[in-house]
Amino acid sequence: MSYEYATVSGVKEEGRGVRTLWFQWERKVEPGQFVMVWVPGLGEIPLSLSSTDHTKSITIKSFGPVSEAITRMSPGDRIYLRGPYGRPFTRPTGQYLLIGGGSGMASLRPMVGPRAHAIISARSKDDLIFRDAFQPGRVHVTTDDGSEGFKGNTVDFLRTFDLSGFTEIYVCGPERMMFSVYRELRSRQVNARVEFSLERLMKCGIGLCDSCSIGGYQLCRDGPVFSIDELDRMEEFGRSRLVESGRRITL
Amino acid sequence: MSYEYATVSGVKEEGRGVRTLWFQWERKVEPGQFVMVWVPGLGEIPLSLSSTDHTKSITIKSFGPVSEAITRMSPGDRIYLRGPYGRPFTRPTGQYLLIGGGSGMASLRPMVGPRAHAIISARSKDDLIFRDAFQPGRVHVTTDDGSEGFKGNTVDFLRTFDLSGFTEIYVCGPERMMFSVYRELRSRQVNARVEFSLERLMKCGIGLCDSCSIGGYQLCRDGPVFSIDELDRMEEFGRSRLVESGRRITL
Amino acid sequence: MFADLSTEVAGLRLENPLMLASGILDENGYSMLRVLRSGASAAVTKSIGEEERNGYRPPVVHPLQSGMLNAIGLANPGIEEYGHEIEIARRAGKPIIGSIFAPDEAGFSRLAERMQSFGVSAIELNLSCPHVKGVGSEVGSDPVLVKRVVQAVKSVSSVPVFAKLSPNVTDLVEIARAASDADGLVLINTVRAMAVDIRARRPVLSNGFGGLSGPSIKPVGIRCVYEVRKAMDIPIVGVGGISGFEDVVEYIMVGSDAVQIGTALWRNGPGIFSSILCELEKFMEEEGYRGIGEMKGVALQ
Amino acid sequence: MFADLSTEVAGLRLENPLMLASGILDENGYSMLRVLRSGASAAVTKSIGEEERNGYRPPVVHPLQSGMLNAIGLANPGIEEYGHEIEIARRAGKPIIGSIFAPDEAGFSRLAERMQSFGVSAIELNLSCPHVKGVGSEVGSDPVLVKRVVQAVKSVSSVPVFAKLSPNVTDLVEIARAASDADGLVLINTVRAMAVDIRARRPVLSNGFGGLSGPSIKPVGIRCVYEVRKAMDIPIVGVGGISGFEDVVEYIMVGSDAVQIGTALWRNGPGIFSSILCELEKFMEEEGYRGIGEMKGVALQ
Ligand SMILES: Cc1cc2nc3c(=O)[nH]c(=O)nc-3n(C[C@H](O)[C@H](O)[C@H](O)COP(=O)(O)OP(=O)(O)OC[C@H]3O[C@@H](n4cnc5c(N)ncnc54)[C@H](O)[C@@H]3O)c2cc1C
Numbered sequence A, B: 001m002s003y004e005y006a007t008v009s010g011v012k013e014e015g016r017g018v019r020t021l022w023f024q025w026e027r028k029v030e031p032g033q034f035v036m037v038w039v040p041g042l043g044e045i046p047l048s049l050s051s052t053d054h055t056k057s058i059t060i061k062s063f064g065p066v067s068e069a070i071t072r073m074s075p076g077d078r079i080y081l082r083g084p085y086g087r088p089f090t091r092p093t094g095q096y097l098l099i100g101g102g103s104g105m106a107s108l109r110p111m112v113g114p115r116a117h118a119i120i121s122a123r124s125k126d127d128l129i130f131r132d133a134f135q136p137g138r139v140h141v142t143t144d145d146g147s148e149g150f151k152g153n154t155v156d157f158l159r160t161f162d163l164s165g166f167t168e169i170y171v172c173g174p175e176r177m178m179f180s181v182y183r184e185l186r187s188r189q190v191n192a193r194v195e196f197s198l199e200r201l202m203k204c205g206i207g208l209c210d211s212c213s214i215g216g217y218q219l220c221r222d223g224p225v226f227s228i229d230e231l232d233r234m235e236e237f238g239r240s241r242l243v244e245s246g247r248r249i250t251l
Numbered sequence C, D: 001m002f003a004d005l006s007t008e009v010a011g012l013r014l015e016n017p018l019m020l021a022s023g024i025l026d027e028n029g030y031s032m033l034r035v036l037r038s039g040a041s042a043a044v045t046k047s048i049g050e051e052e053r054n055g056y057r058p059p060v061v062h063p064l065q066s067g068m069l070n071a072i073g074l075a076n077p078g079i080e081e082y083g084h085e086i087e088i089a090r091r092a093g094k095p096i097i098g099s100i101f102a103p104d105e106a107g108f109s110r111l112a113e114r115m116q117s118f119g120v121s122a123i124e125l126n127l128s129c130p131h132v133k134g135v136g137s138e139v140g141s142d143p144v145l146v147k148r149v150v151q152a153v154k155s156v157s158s159v160p161v162f163a164k165l166s167p168n169v170t171d172l173v174e175i176a177r178a179a180s181d182a183d184g185l186v187l188i189n190t191v192r193a194m195a196v197d198i199r200a201r202r203p204v205l206s207n208g209f210g211g212l213s214g215p216s217i218k219p220v221g222i223r224c225v226y227e228v229r230k231a232m233d234i235p236i237v238g239v240g241g242i243s244g245f246e247d248v249v250e251y252i253m254v255g256s257d258a259v260q261i262g263t264a265l266w267r268n269g270p271g272i273f274s275s276i277l278c279e280l281e282k283f284m285e286e287e288g289y290r291g292i293g294e295m296k297g298v299a300l301q
């Protein structure tokens, strides 16, 4: 069986080192699901779909060789991919809030809609992505260096933010950020359904290799989206994870 | 993958050494199709279905070890089988004639209906089967020894038989008999659609081993039912066939 | 009538015949714990060596029409780091079997001793990984080396020792005989195989070739168990392509005492253990088997 | 742009790369004739020995989830009787390749001479049947015997000689090197395998074990061609599990000059040749290949 492939139809610079690539791919994908993208000869990495309509997209930040090669793709190039994989976000039922840190906004992007509100955090102004996708006044920005919006991290902002109007809260970002958001939400009385899209090293994407596991669950199959109640039972969340060899490190 | 199996629900003696075994088997089968019946430890042989309704049956004559073991089965025994295989008879459109020789009547049995007529041939009275399935006057019997009906073989009888009222003629019996029926029909002006159910050694039943082939066609897949026009193009029909080793013998 | 699913293999008592195979959901202790709690009677750890290894870079697995290709490359944290994962997995209160790999008998012995100190109930010698040079099947296809490794590990072990063999050999029975000092054999590891992406024009695995597992190799595994069982009397754990109760029964009928399941977790997740157990019990009741022992080897006559 | 499907392997010119594999629809000359007229570029005969053999009693094949198990048992009418079938098949005007088996080089040489007298375009040495004692893979797993057989047949042959090898060996490259005096290699024969019927409690094949073919073994065949192609420069015919144009391309990309198709005739009949050819041509045009040679070995870098 060969990989499926799609041809890149458009590319957009979203922020520092972050690009969106559009392509046609005849698969039904739900927001929160991901694909494994293969760069022949180089490697394969998991990427969320930042657009799940008929035209699909990935939004990618260059970290290492594979992600870099993908950001360098141009229209006409082939993307080899398999998927979609994983359990998607549940659908919102009222006014809902997206909390995104860094390139974590990529997986939240398909959740943008008329009833969406957002807190977008980044190190600096140039790292902010997708803030223009929201209606003015519904998006709150925080930067570590204060170059735009609130100066400080997500949780600093969240502490003073009223959550009572939301029926759902969706969170995606670096694990340290998600862990502090988790603790903040647990310390408050929150009635919304809260879901986190986690990240772990992924080698297989299909529930065999165990490299993405957390608390006995495979992120690639049982996640990457988990409810806050599920996180309660995961001793590893925010505390430790396995590196490439399987060695456990503390976060 | 294991064999399917069915449990024998009834057994009936049809004639000398010929028995019908009934069983429930949840497969759709068309008249003319066959199954491969496996007797574990002994062997596997092709058998036509003599009844293709919800309750299925096979009608079998004991020739060698496998067929003998099958005739010895009793209610409650398991029949291991695979199939159904092969191309069935086409459906009749008017008054039609069945020409059956010996246990060849087994595959014609499911074709019996209100518009069916038959010529049934056998060596002797005791070898005749299924003559009671037809309305009186619509069935003609021939025996080699004259112990019942017309004395002589099928073709001797056929020569004087008016075929003009039939829209279809279906033939099954020993190849020598079918070959003479074929020549007789070709020598006359016959407007009916004529189909023959052939017999050859079968090892695989699924078009791989070549032991059942005739004129480049696999009896198990492309047959066992062939139209008279298809037989015209088969140099082997009535002339030669391969034995177990693949050696060609003349008939 | 009730069917008793418990079994015993080389002195290891198992509540049912289904174990987790090495290398699948057993890098992280919490995963093994979950698999055990989902019904597996024991878990074999992923194969652990003396030093930390990252394995090959992805793609390391590739799903095929009726099987799975993998070349993980024996990624493992090294024996010292792995003790913690076993500790987590042991919370299930079921046997953990430590799988180890090394290039020679000295390495195997050191690993076996350390594994025992972590409290494993048995040792599995991986003599059969088809895609890493110098270990695995390069060791496992040399009868002299196999004999030395098995004897060395046996001499330092107080728990049962299993030798996991490769089907990628001309004469499996010869290797099985060489391994006969083990308490049991595990048959089979993956079949050396490969796939190419015809549009990318490249092998799909970063390592080029890898090992084939899943339904495609079940008939090979059945043949291997049958062949060895006919030749010698030694406990056997059957593995390769099991995805339903029929496969379990088939392995037992050619003489396996227990089985392992790996690739089938792909489509079915850890829930596969309880669903197979349920159907296995039903089958045994229907066919009149009161225990696993009554099915064992019935197809060998 | 039009794609040219013709190819050449060891001096044998073929109108396309798809041949009929040995043992499938090639007992009866009329069947070969039909397969050739359905688009196959050449037909390999079933393996013929010196004496008539009935083979095993049915069941001799057993369809599996994603493959086929068979133990026909080298049924054949004996070389003298088979000439007539070749005569019929030759009416197609395409190459017929005579497959032969024997226990030693003297038998192989006699058979090769007789085959040539029937007008075959090449000889294929079956050194790889996995289920008949004394011939087949028992010959084909002994490098010394392989070398002797190949040299003996070469010395009496004026047509190309192919050696068909088994994947059931520890070191295929060693055997391939031993066979390197042949004009080409055919890789692979079936994989030794077995299946048991769990209700009948018996092996399904009358012979017990047999050979696995079909999609299940394609990744093994691809690996074998790749492995041998990396090690040596010799024409290779790829076979094992081909059922669509993708499989053909995959075999060519790892270095096959042509391929053979067997089991796929099961579901698709001889019509499979023309349908694969049609899709192969389309693929080549889409991907910009003008001829088979341009695809050959592109995955080897
Ligand atoms: C379910 C899932 C969805 C994902 N979706 C996206 C997405 O939509 N967009 C996207 O850009 N990324 C996404 N990622 C992360 C992405 O897969 C990694 O960034 C990628 O694997 C890096 O691979 P690489 O080979 O390029 O770099 P590597 O060689 O693996 O890494 C280079 C360096 O960057 C560090 N690094 C790698 N990834 C990250 C990271 N995510 N955060 C911080 N440091 C990192 C490494 O530790 C290393 O030091 C997702 C991950 C998962 C598990």
Ligand SMILES: Cc1cc2nc3c(=O)[nH]c(=O)nc-3n(C[C@H](O)[C@H](O)[C@H](O)COP(=O)(O)OP(=O)(O)OC[C@H]3O[C@@H](n4cnc5c(N)ncnc54)[C@H](O)[C@@H]3O)c2cc1C
Binding pocket: B034, B043, B045, B046, B047, B048, B049, B058, B059, B060, B061, B062, B063, B064, B065, B066, B067, B068, B103, B106, B107, B198, B199, B200, B201, B202, B224
């Ligand atoms: C498509 C198809 C449908 C068939 N349907 C039926 C059916 O409905 N009922 C039925 O009884 N048989 C049927 N047959 C024939 C049946 O398969 C054979 O009789 C059977 O294979 C005999 O096997 P055995 O192992 O018992 O005997 P064997 O050991 O194979 O044969 C014993 C002896 O009997 C001879 N013999 C075997 N079969 C026949 C035969 N059919 N006619 C004359 N001599 C024979 C042999 O040459 C041998 O000498 C069918 C065959 C085919 C190809």
Ligand SMILES: Cc1cc2nc3c(=O)[nH]c(=O)nc-3n(C[C@H](O)[C@H](O)[C@H](O)COP(=O)(O)O)c2cc1C
Binding pocket: A208, A209, C021, C022, C023, C024, C046, C047, C061, C068, C070, C072, C074, C099, C126, C129, C164, C188, C189, C190, C212, C213, C214, C215, C217, C239, C240, C241, C242, C260, C261, C262, C263, C264
């Ligand atoms: C992803 C993956 C990783 C594996 N890793 C190991 C391993 O580390 N050690 C080992 O002995 N076998 C390993 N195997 C082989 C399995 O334990 C098992 O023998 C093989 O997959 C056949 O069983 P299955 O078809 O049920 O998967 C691995 C198999 C897979 C699919």
Ligand SMILES: Cc1cc2nc3c(=O)[nH]c(=O)nc-3n(C[C@H](O)[C@H](O)[C@H](O)COP(=O)(O)O)c2cc1C
Binding pocket: B208, B209, D021, D022, D023, D024, D046, D047, D061, D068, D070, D072, D074, D099, D126, D129, D164, D188, D189, D190, D212, D213, D214, D215, D217, D239, D240, D241, D242, D260, D261, D262, D263, D264
């Ligand atoms: C029913 C059957 C009979 C076979 N007979 C022979 C044979 O006589 N000689 C031989 O060299 N290979 C024989 N083979 C092996 C095939 O030629 C081929 O190598 C193998 O089946 C793999 O190809 P496939 O997957 O396309 O079938 C046979 C295979 C099958 C399925």
Ligand code: FES
Binding pocket: A201, A202, A203, A204, A205, A206, A207, A208, A209, A210, A211, A212, A213, A218, A219, A220, A221
């Ligand atoms: S990435 Fe392999 S189990 Fe999730």
Ligand code: FES
Binding pocket: B201, B202, B203, B204, B205, B206, B207, B208, B209, B210, B211, B212, B213, B218, B219, B220, B221
């Ligand atoms: S019985 Fe084998 S091809 Fe028909």
